[in-house]
Amino acid sequence: MTDRSEMFDRLKGLIEPFNKKGIEVGEATTFAGDLEWDSLTVMDFVAEVEDSFDIIISMNLQAEIENVGQLVDAVTKLTAA
Amino acid sequence: MTDLFSKFDALIAQREGLLATGVKDPFSLVMEEVKSPTVAVVNGKETILLGTYNYMGMTFDDDVIAAGKQALDEFGAGTTGSRVLNGTFQGHKECEDALKEFYGMDHAMVFSTGYQANLGIISTIAGKGDYIILDIDSHASIYDGCKMGDAEIVAFRHNDVEALEKRLKRLPADAGKLVVLEGVYSMLGDVAPLKEMIRVSKEAGAMILVDEAHSMGFIGENGRGVAEEQGVLDDVDFVIGTFSKSVGTVGGFCVSNHPKFEIMRLVCRPYVFTASLPPSVVACSAASIRKLMHNGNKRAHLWENSKNLHQGLRDLGFQLGTPNAQSAIIAVIMPDLEKGAAMWAALLENGLYVNLARPPATPAGMTLLRCSLCAEHTSDQVADILDRFARAGKAVGII
Numbered sequence: 001m002t003d004r005s006e007m008f009d010r011l012k013g014l015i016e017p018f019n020k021k022g023i024e025v026g027e028a029t030t031f032a033g034d035l036e037w038d039s040l041t042v043m044d045f046v047a048e049v050e051d052s053f054d055i056i057i058s059m060n061l062q063a064e065i066e067n068v069g070q071l072v073d074a075v076t077k078l079t080a081a
Numbered sequence: 082m083t084d085l086f087s088k089f090d091a092l093i094a095q096r097e098g099l100l101a102t103g104v105k106d107p108f109s110l111v112m113e114e115v116k117s118p119t120v121a122v123v124n125g126k127e128t129i130l131l132g133t134y135n136y137m138g139m140t141f142d143d144d145v146i147a148a149g150k151q152a153l154d155e156f157g158a159g160t161t162g163s164r165v166l167n168g169t170f171q172g173h174k175e176c177e178d179a180l181k182e183f184y185g186m187d188h189a190m191v192f193s194t195g196y197q198a199n200l201g202i203i204s205t206i207a208g209k210g211d212y213i214i215l216d217i218d219s220h221a222s223i224y225d226g227c228k229m230g231d232a233e234i235v236a237f238r239h240n241d242v243e244a245l246e247k248r249l250k251r252l253p254a255d256a257g258k259l260v261v262l263e264g265v266y267s268m269l270g271d272v273a274p275l276k277e278m279i280r281v282s283k284e285a286g287a288m289i290l291v292d293e294a295h296s297m298g299f300i301g302e303n304g305r306g307v308a309e310e311q312g313v314l315d316d317v318d319f320v321i322g323t324f325s326k327s328v329g330t331v332g333g334f335c336v337s338n339h340p341k342f343e344i345m346r347l348v349c350r351p352y353v354f355t356a357s358l359p360p361s362v363v364a365c366s367a368a369s370i371r372k373l374m375h376n377g378n379k380r381a382h383l384w385e386n387s388k389n390l391h392q393g394l395r396d397l398g399f400q401l402g403t404p405n406a407q408s409a410i411i412a413v414i415m416p417d418l419e420k421g422a423a424m425w426a427a428l429l430e431n432g433l434y435v436n437l438a439r440p441p442a443t444p445a446g447m448t449l450l451r452c453s454l455c456a457e458h459t460s461d462q463v464a465d466i467l468d469r470f471a472r473a474g475k476a477v478g479i480i
Contacts, residue, residue: 040445043217047238056251058212059227059234 007072014052015068018045027069053079102419104426107437117141118329118457123434131452131466132436136409137298137379138457139329139369152364160357164191165346168357176363179370180334184305184320188342191334191363193355195294195323196222198333201351202290202319203261204230211257214248214282216240216273218266218444220292232259239266239444242277249285258287264307265295268443268451269402270410272300276311283316290319295408298327298373299380299456327373330366332358376456383409383456386463390454393467398480402449412438413450413470420479421448427473433466 012025018041019025023034031037037045046057049071055078057065065071100106114122118138119130139145152172162168173191180189192198203226207213211232215223218239227234235252237244245260252258260282262273275291282289293306301309304327308314318339324332335345346352358366384406391406394413402412415421418439425437428450436451443449458466474480 038446039441043236043238047244050251051247054251056235056248059236 004072004076007076008068010052011049011068011071011075014045014048025068027072028067030067032066049075055079099419099422102423104422105429107422107425110429110434115140118455119462121434123429126432128429128432128434129458129462129466129469130434131454131458132434133455134295134326134453135329135455136295136383136453137327137329137373137376138455139327139372142329142369142372144372145329145365145369148368149361149365152360156360156364158361159359162356163353164357165353170357170360170363172360172363172367173357176332176367176370177334179367180336183303183370183374184314184336186320186336187338187340189334189336190342190345190349190352191332191358191366192352193332193358195321195325195333196225197351197355198321198323198335199223199292200226200229201349202321202335202345203227203259204351205345205349206288206319207232207257207259211259212252213259213261214245214252214287215261216263216266218268219261219263220267220294221442223261223263223292240271240273242274242281245278246281246285249281249287252285254286258282258285259290260287261290262292263295264291264293264300265408265410267295267410268438268447268449269412270295270406270408270451271403272296272307272407274311275308276313279308279313279316288318289316290321291317292321294321294323294326295410297322298376299383299409304373304376304380324362324366324369328366328369330362330369332362332366379456383454386454386456386458386460387411389460389463390452390466393463394470397467397471397474399470399474409454411452411454413452415448415450416479418448420477421450424473424477424479425450427476428469431469431473433469433473 015025050057053075065074112121118135118140121128121130156170160168160170176191177189199222207230209231212235213227213232214235216239217236235248237248262278265272279289291308296306298304300307305314308317319335319337322334324330387406387409391411395401400414415424421437428435438449438451440446
């Protein structure tokens with residue numbers, strides 16, 4: 001699935017500036033656990049993603065997104081709409 | 082059995098670690114005597130109060146106290162009922178009339194606390210399919226109102242007009258939208274650019290709610306808040322406020338010109354399913370609100386206090402939350418929680434009480450010593466406060 005891997009690569013690129021620990025980012029990487037992002041980092045990152053794709057990721061939706069794979073799914077869905 | 086309290090283990094450990102360093106528990110302080118809006122006895126020691134939000138010093142106003150005593154005698158200790166059943170007394174109507182007059186608005190609704198006012202109004206007016214757009218640094222009561230309702234929640238960067246505008250433009254044009262703003266943000270004491278924010282919100286067809294908890298009574302020509310100061314009060318659909326700051330009692334309210342506003346009394350659960358404020362509290366509040374309408378001199382003195390404290394602390398070398406005094410809150414930024422707690426304790430030993438604020442209540446994980454000034458602080462007291470900050474700051478090694 002090329003579309004999915006393209007989306008993953010794009011999001012991984014957006015994650016990198018916030019990946020202060022320099023960990024290997026995969027689909028199962030979690031934002032709170034593995035990347036150790038606090039709420040402020042999450043907000044900055046969400047704003048980046050929103051502006052890059054011209055979408056809104058509501059806080060209701062954010063609460064359901066724990067790992068990178070789930071973010072790929074959510075952004076794919078939001079940009080398809 | 083899973084211990085339901087195990088989720089608090091990290092916090093319990095952090096607290097025990099802090100107390101082990103020898104500082105007194107900052108979150109279990111007792112005011113043994115309260116002598117005036119600016120002085121209390123704490124740990125047997127006379128202490129200047131610089132963290133009470135008692136901006137206008139109305140807690141000991143003679144007229145306010147007399148009104149409360151009379152209501153206590155005439156109407157009793159409590160109402161024992163909901164506003165929509167047996168809990169609306171003459172005093173509640175008079176309090177709402179005072180608010181309507183204070184703001185020059187058609188409708189006023191008094192809640193039992195400011196927290197419930199935000200909880201109730203926000204959760205009720207924004208429903209399923211609607212959007213609430215809020216500043217990321219919004220007060221807990223705003224977030225809890227969002228959580229209690231069924232709307233989609235969209236956050237934007239603190240006080241960033243462009244971020245707000247972008248998000249509004251991405252929302253469905255025909256969806257119901259409520260933009261929630263605060264006049265003064267209580268952690269850093271900074272003021273919102275309401276004029277620009279309200280303009281972009283109106284252009285996007287949103288309704289606007291502004292919480293003026295920390296500005297009522299002294300910002301704006303008539304003390305109506307930041308929206309009045311910036312000339313945009315007429316564009317605000319709902320103003321939320323509290324009695325527990327400038328008014329000097331307890332309670333919350335919403336004022337509005339919306340023609341259908343009165344229906345809120347039947348559909349707003351935090352209004353319906355709780356007992357109304359005691360008669361003495363609404364009587365004190367009404368008397369205080371009426372006095373706050375004509376308080377130009379006190380407002381001027383409060384501003385002078387705020388500017389002097391800001392300048393003085395900056396001159397001493399403290400890092401502050403705002404580049405200039407924007408409200409009656411001056412936030413002193415601490416290097417970390419441990420130093421902050423030590424500084425807080427050192428100030429208390431020097432006879433000065435301020436608020437210790439820490440994450441998650443604070444933005445950006447900051448530890449703050451939050452100072453709130455009172456119109457009843459004398460210029461001598463402000464000088465004294467600065468002196469105590471200098472001594473404590475040197476003792477703890479922050480300056």
